[in-house]
Amino acid sequence: MKNIISYIVITSLFFATACTKTDPLSTVDARAVVEGYLGAGDTVDIAITKEIPFGSDSSSVAEPIYGLTVSLEIDGKTIFLQPRDSGHYSANYLIQAEKTYKLKFVYNSQTVTATTTIPPRPQGFKMSASTLTITPINFSGGFPGTRPTFPDPVQLTWTNSDQTFYLSAFKNLEINQESILTGSINFGRIRRPIFNRPTQSNTTSIEPQRIQYYGNHDVLLMHVQSEYAALYEDTGSSSLNLSPPPTNISNGLGIFTGFAADTLKLYVKKP
Amino acid sequence: MKKNLLFLLLLGASSTLLAQTTIKPAKVIQREYFNYLSLDKVFERLEKDYDFTIDYALEDVKNTNFSYLFNDAAPETVIQVCLKNTSLGYVKRDNGSFVIFDKSKQAAQKKAEEQTRYTGASKKSNFTLKGIIKDKNNGETLPFVSIVINGTTQGANSNVDGYFTLQNVANDTVGLTISYIGYKTKNLYLSPKLDLSNLVIELEAQSQQLDEFVVSADREELLRANEKVSMLKLSPAKIAALPSIGEKDIMRSFQLMPGVSAANENSSGLYVRGGTPDQTLVLYDGFNVYHVEHLFGFFSAFNPNAVKDVQLYKGGFESKFGGRISSVAEITGKEGNSKQFNAGVDAGLLAANAFVEVPVGDKITSMFAFRRSYQTTLYQKIFNKYSGTNSTSTAQAQGPGGGRFNATATTPKSFFYDLNGRVTYKPTQKDVISLSIYNGTDNMDNSRTNNFSNFGGGGNRGFGLSVTDKTNWGNLGGSLKWSRRFSPSFYVNTLVSYSNYYSTRDRTNNISVPDASGTNREIKNGTLEDNNLKDYTGKMDFEWKLNSKNQIEFGVSATQNDIKYTYAQNDTTTIIDRHTTGLTATGYVQDKVKLGKLSFVPGIRFDYFEPTSKSYIAPRFSAMYDLTPQYKLKMAYGKYNQFVKRVVREDILQGSRDFWVLADNDKVPVSQSTHYILGAAYENKNWLFDVEGYHKEMTGLSEYSLRINPSPRSVSYNEKFAQGGGYANGIDFLVQKKYGNLNGWISYSLAEVKYDFADYGKAFYANQDVRHEFKAVAIYKWHKWDLAATWIFASGRPYTAPTGGYQLTLLDGNTKDYITVTDKNGLRLPNYHRLDIAATYNWKNSEGAARNISFSIFNLYNRTNTWYKEFEIQSGEVVQTSVNYLGLTPNLSLSWRFK
Numbered sequence A: 001m002k003n004i005i006s007y008i009v010i011t012s013l014f015f016a017t018a019c020t021k022t023d024p025l026s027t028v029d030a031r032a033v034v035e036g037y038l039g040a041g042d043t044v045d046i047a048i049t050k051e052i053p054f055g056s057d058s059s060s061v062a063e064p065i066y067g068l069t070v071s072l073e074i075d076g077k078t079i080f081l082q083p084r085d086s087g088h089y090s091a092n093y094l095i096q097a098e099k100t101y102k103l104k105f106v107y108n109s110q111t112v113t114a115t116t117t118i119p120p121r122p123q124g125f126k127m128s129a130s131t132l133t134i135t136p137i138n139f140s141g142g143f144p145g146t147r148p149t150f151p152d153p154v155q156l157t158w159t160n161s162d163q164t165f166y167l168s169a170f171k172n173l174e175i176n177q178e179s180i181l182t183g184s185i186n187f188g189r190i191r192r193p194i195f196n197r198p199t200q201s202n203t204t205s206i207e208p209q210r211i212q213y214y215g216n217h218d219v220l221l222m223h224v225q226s227e228y229a230a231l232y233e234d235t236g237s238s239s240l241n242l243s244p245p246p247t248n249i250s251n252g253l254g255i256f257t258g259f260a261a262d263t264l265k266l267y268v269k270k271p
Numbered sequence B: 001m002k003k004n005l006l007f008l009l010l011l012g013a014s015s016t017l018l019a020q021t022t023i024k025p026a027k028v029i030q031r032e033y034f035n036y037l038s039l040d041k042v043f044e045r046l047e048k049d050y051d052f053t054i055d056y057a058l059e060d061v062k063n064t065n066f067s068y069l070f071n072d073a074a075p076e077t078v079i080q081v082c083l084k085n086t087s088l089g090y091v092k093r094d095n096g097s098f099v100i101f102d103k104s105k106q107a108a109q110k111k112a113e114e115q116t117r118y119t120g121a122s123k124k125s126n127f128t129l130k131g132i133i134k135d136k137n138n139g140e141t142l143p144f145v146s147i148v149i150n151g152t153t154q155g156a157n158s159n160v161d162g163y164f165t166l167q168n169v170a171n172d173t174v175g176l177t178i179s180y181i182g183y184k185t186k187n188l189y190l191s192p193k194l195d196l197s198n199l200v201i202e203l204e205a206q207s208q209q210l211d212e213f214v215v216s217a218d219r220e221e222l223l224r225a226n227e228k229v230s231m232l233k234l235s236p237a238k239i240a241a242l243p244s245i246g247e248k249d250i251m252r253s254f255q256l257m258p259g260v261s262a263a264n265e266n267s268s269g270l271y272v273r274g275g276t277p278d279q280t281l282v283l284y285d286g287f288n289v290y291h292v293e294h295l296f297g298f299f300s301a302f303n304p305n306a307v308k309d310v311q312l313y314k315g316g317f318e319s320k321f322g323g324r325i326s327s328v329a330e331i332t333g334k335e336g337n338s339k340q341f342n343a344g345v346d347a348g349l350l351a352a353n354a355f356v357e358v359p360v361g362d363k364i365t366s367m368f369a370f371r372r373s374y375q376t377t378l379y380q381k382i383f384n385k386y387s388g389t390n391s392t393s394t395a396q397a398q399g400p401g402g403g404r405f406n407a408t409a410t411t412p413k414s415f416f417y418d419l420n421g422r423v424t425y426k427p428t429q430k431d432v433i434s435l436s437i438y439n440g441t442d443n444m445d446n447s448r449t450n451n452f453s454n455f456g457g458g459g460n461r462g463f464g465l466s467v468t469d470k471t472n473w474g475n476l477g478g479s480l481k482w483s484r485r486f487s488p489s490f491y492v493n494t495l496v497s498y499s500n501y502y503s504t505r506d507r508t509n510n511i512s513v514p515d516a517s518g519t520n521r522e523i524k525n526g527t528l529e530d531n532n533l534k535d536y537t538g539k540m541d542f543e544w545k546l547n548s549k550n551q552i553e554f555g556v557s558a559t560q561n562d563i564k565y566t567y568a569q570n571d572t573t574t575i576i577d578r579h580t581t582g583l584t585a586t587g588y589v590q591d592k593v594k595l596g597k598l599s600f601v602p603g604i605r606f607d608y609f610e611p612t613s614k615s616y617i618a619p620r621f622s623a624m625y626d627l628t629p630q631y632k633l634k635m636a637y638g639k640y641n642q643f644v645k646r647v648v649r650e651d652i653l654q655g656s657r658d659f660w661v662l663a664d665n666d667k668v669p670v671s672q673s674t675h676y677i678l679g680a681a682y683e684n685k686n687w688l689f690d691v692e693g694y695h696k697e698m699t700g701l702s703e704y705s706l707r708i709n710p711s712p713r714s715v716s717y718n719e720k721f722a723q724g725g726g727y728a729n730g731i732d733f734l735v736q737k738k739y740g741n742l743n744g745w746i747s748y749s750l751a752e753v754k755y756d757f758a759d760y761g762k763a764f765y766a767n768q769d770v771r772h773e774f775k776a777v778a779i780y781k782w783h784k785w786d787l788a789a790t791w792i793f794a795s796g797r798p799y800t801a802p803t804g805g806y807q808l809t810l811l812d813g814n815t816k817d818y819i820t821v822t823d824k825n826g827l828r829l830p831n832y833h834r835l836d837i838a839a840t841y842n843w844k845n846s847e848g849a850a851r852n853i854s855f856s857i858f859n860l861y862n863r864t865n866t867w868y869k870e871f872e873i874q875s876g877e878v879v880q881t882s883v884n885y886l887g888l889t890p891n892l893s894l895s896w897r898f899k
Helices: A003-017 A226-232 B012-022 B039-050 B074-084 B106-115 B250-254 B377-387
Strands: A032-039 A045-050 A071-074 A075-079 A090-091 A098-108 A109-115 A131-133 A156-159 A163-172 A204-205 A217-226 A253-269 B029-038 B066-072 B088-092 B100-101 B125-135 B146-149 B156-157 B161-173 B175-181 B186-189 B200-202 B231-234 B280-284 B306-312 B325-332 B342-347 B349-361 B364-373 B413-425 B431-445 B448-450 B465-487 B492-516 B520-545 B551-570 B575-597 B598-609 B614-626 B631-642 B643-647 B658-662 B671-683 B687-711 B714-737 B742-757 B772-782 B785-794 B802-809 B814-823 B832-845 B849-859 B866-874 B877-884 B889-897
Touching: A032 A098, A032 A156, A032 B802, A075 B889, A109 B448, A109 B877, A156 A217, A163 A204, A163 A226, A217 B877, A226 A253, A253 B802, B039 B066, B039 B074, B039 B280, B039 B349, B066 B074, B074 B100, B074 B802, B146 B161, B156 B161, B186 B200, B200 B431, B250 B325, B250 B342, B377 B889, B492 B658, B551 B785, B575 B658
Parallel strands: A032 A253, A131 A253, B125 B200, B280 B325
Antiparallel strands: A032 A045, A045 A090, A071 A075, A071 A098, A098 A109, A156 A204, A163 A217, A217 A253, B029 B066, B088 B100, B125 B161, B146 B156, B146 B175, B175 B186, B231 B306, B306 B325, B342 B349, B342 B889, B349 B364, B364 B413, B413 B431, B431 B465, B448 B465, B465 B492, B492 B520, B520 B551, B551 B575, B575 B598, B598 B614, B614 B631, B631 B671, B643 B658, B671 B687, B687 B714, B714 B742, B742 B772, B772 B785, B785 B832, B802 B814, B832 B849, B849 B889, B866 B877
């Protein structure tokens, strides 16, 4: 009987002590979010905003951070950026390809830093066609009775022997844009200007059915860094797969990266 | 002794009952007058006032009235007087208790004779007893049955083919106690009249309807937990009484036991003591089964009608098992009725299940079982919940520019089936040859065509779309085994087996696009996945009973694995193409030593793994010490290695959820673990109190992420294996009321599982970490009814939550949302709890064939349990939505046996 009683006592004690609390979370103040793209040959413009806290009822626009002392270091020299509207900081300094830049500022008593190297400009950028002919598609009477035909995709090629990352994009340059698709069909998120993600290949294509407007277009090929390519990683959206977002900012969030672009022209016309 | 003991669910209250179950010697009656009382009342008084222990069936004694004046009467004399002039007989057991039976009932008579000690002189001493244990009704041999010589600690277990050998038996009149889960415990006295070199012992299954001659110790038993260190055993025949959702499920029944987590409602997998399901070795008739689940993991793929015996080693397992670092589930299939043809059918709201058992002559038995699901409302409810169908059905139908059309609504066609077959041939009394085959498969077809016919006759370009979405996964396996008993002390088991796990998914869009010249270009976009694992194994296991104190077991085996995994973007571009092969050569030796109260098993296992060109030596040791016949101390230690791993994809809404890979020297290390187990148990006739603490260290763990980055016209993947280690600590408590009309158990587990992966920074709680888990199972037998209830409480599992979010404008002008997160698995989901109930009505037809109808309710109080949370940024706010497990779900099932 003694043994049984001691068994029960030990068991009960165990139950009582078992209800310990789990480790508290490390709490973090809202961090600075950097959006800094340094394009070779461009001037410097960096946006710094605050992370939106979970459960926040703030407006949809991220809150800018004002009053920071933001510096850019290159080759041992320091350039101080001038504050502008909406948390932007800029300098009339032209970014040079293949140089390394370091961003630095202090926020919430923590030094936020990030470093990037501007990649070389793309080499050997070519396009398989500089003009495309696309028949207009009219949805005003519902779906057209005949299937439209499209030209072959435009092939973009460039030199990429070291398999670094490139991003292609194109942009309509017309002031008065004339749409290829007309009528009242709602295509949801159709009007996205750009549709590629960074590739380590040396070729990609522009599918004609993704072009929305007639007229002149810039076709850009941007040589980007791997820290930029990482931005496209899917970091999950549920508690089963959520992982920290990719960032190259120390003590902060966002992106600070260099790129170098080359541009070709594409003209889209009616038959 | 009144048999309907109250089952007190509270832990503390059980101590008084414990004290009552000790058998005291009956007292001499000095002077007592019984005046025309029915015999049951007389027995009650004898038990109450004179410490008699009498087992009897009420209907046998209640109609006999008795009057007598006892004067200085010894206990046995009292019983003799009571039974004089009746049709009743009695047996006095070694412990002084009496068993009363009706002599007119043959079964009772035979049983009583077996329980009676042979009164003549013994003719043999210090001899070796050999025999086989069988089911009395169908002749099925029974594995792992415990045979103990009464009054000693000497005993043995039958092997997988039912054979046993007991050496150094004192004489040929000793008593034996033979016990096996799901069967009535048998007390048998040897006699020189019996064939002691080939003793056939028949055990009787515990019937659903208790009829004549009920001995309280023979009542229902669903769980047995105290035979070996960290080993649980359940009776497949008994799980029908438990509440189920659609199907009787062996693995889900294990989840009700201590140390096996029930916190993952969506998975019937075995999360044993902080391990994951792929760390459990699942052996079915000796071969490895890799796919053990149906319907996205909700059901286990083993048909209970085809299973004879299941043992789960939660840790510290013997050297003869290897290749997994957490636990072992050893499943033995039925051989089939050797006495007569039998068949049966079960039907529920989810699947139909049929089996046949056909004996061919005296030497061949066969059994085939087949189960297939049908698409009922219940099936669809579970399917939709766990397939994510609702979320994905419209996602693939992309309009131009990545916009989405609503797809034509289609209901996915989906089903699972499993097939078990076994043919056993016993050419001689020494040989058993058996062929066992298993195939379990899930098929899903979610294909659909969306034609906007007035737009050019079914063409595409986003205006009309033909989507193929077919998933097929399962396991095909078989083993051919030859067992031979060369001598009573030497037994050899030779087995060749093949197991093939397959998982294919074809989720593609077929597009036909006319180009400028009017020629159609066929484009196949999407994903094609194919994981194919082949396991070719040959092994020999030897059992050598050196003497009554030592049983040496040793063996060799070789497994060739061939694993392919391809992930293709379309029919011409393969993104991942992994093909690994490897040989694992193994040898082991262990000695089961029994020295009086101490029994221990030292062993060592040696593996040579070809892909790493390394040898792995794994010493193991387990021991049990009987402090008294009731109190037991136990411990185990062992090292374990795992060479084949299942990688679980984190994104449940995309593609197959898992695939198998072979360890290599590079990205996927060999997993290793060390187990330390310490425990104690108190067990008497009716109760078991068991506690085991463990510490498990793990290295070479892998986590996998395949980042899918969909963008129009292309899909890219980044494959990443993270490596790390971790530990699991815990303590499991079990209080079981083993017998009686009300029986069941309470279990509590306190556990902690922590991982440390360099990629994730600081250590974090593993996904399967559940701090507290409490389970109560009660089964009450009332006339022809089995009433059962199970309640599960599990503290919340960890998850990674958002702390905030931000949006970036990318270089191309698009914006993208980013969610910042807490420390990995830094928060806990709400506690999980659930009550299930079931009522089963059992009856037999005039020929004794069993039938039952069962009604159960899953999640009776409709608790909203959280499965996971989804997050998105809406209007600058991070919004979370909880995705929940199943609510209240009723189920009905029928079971019908031919014989």
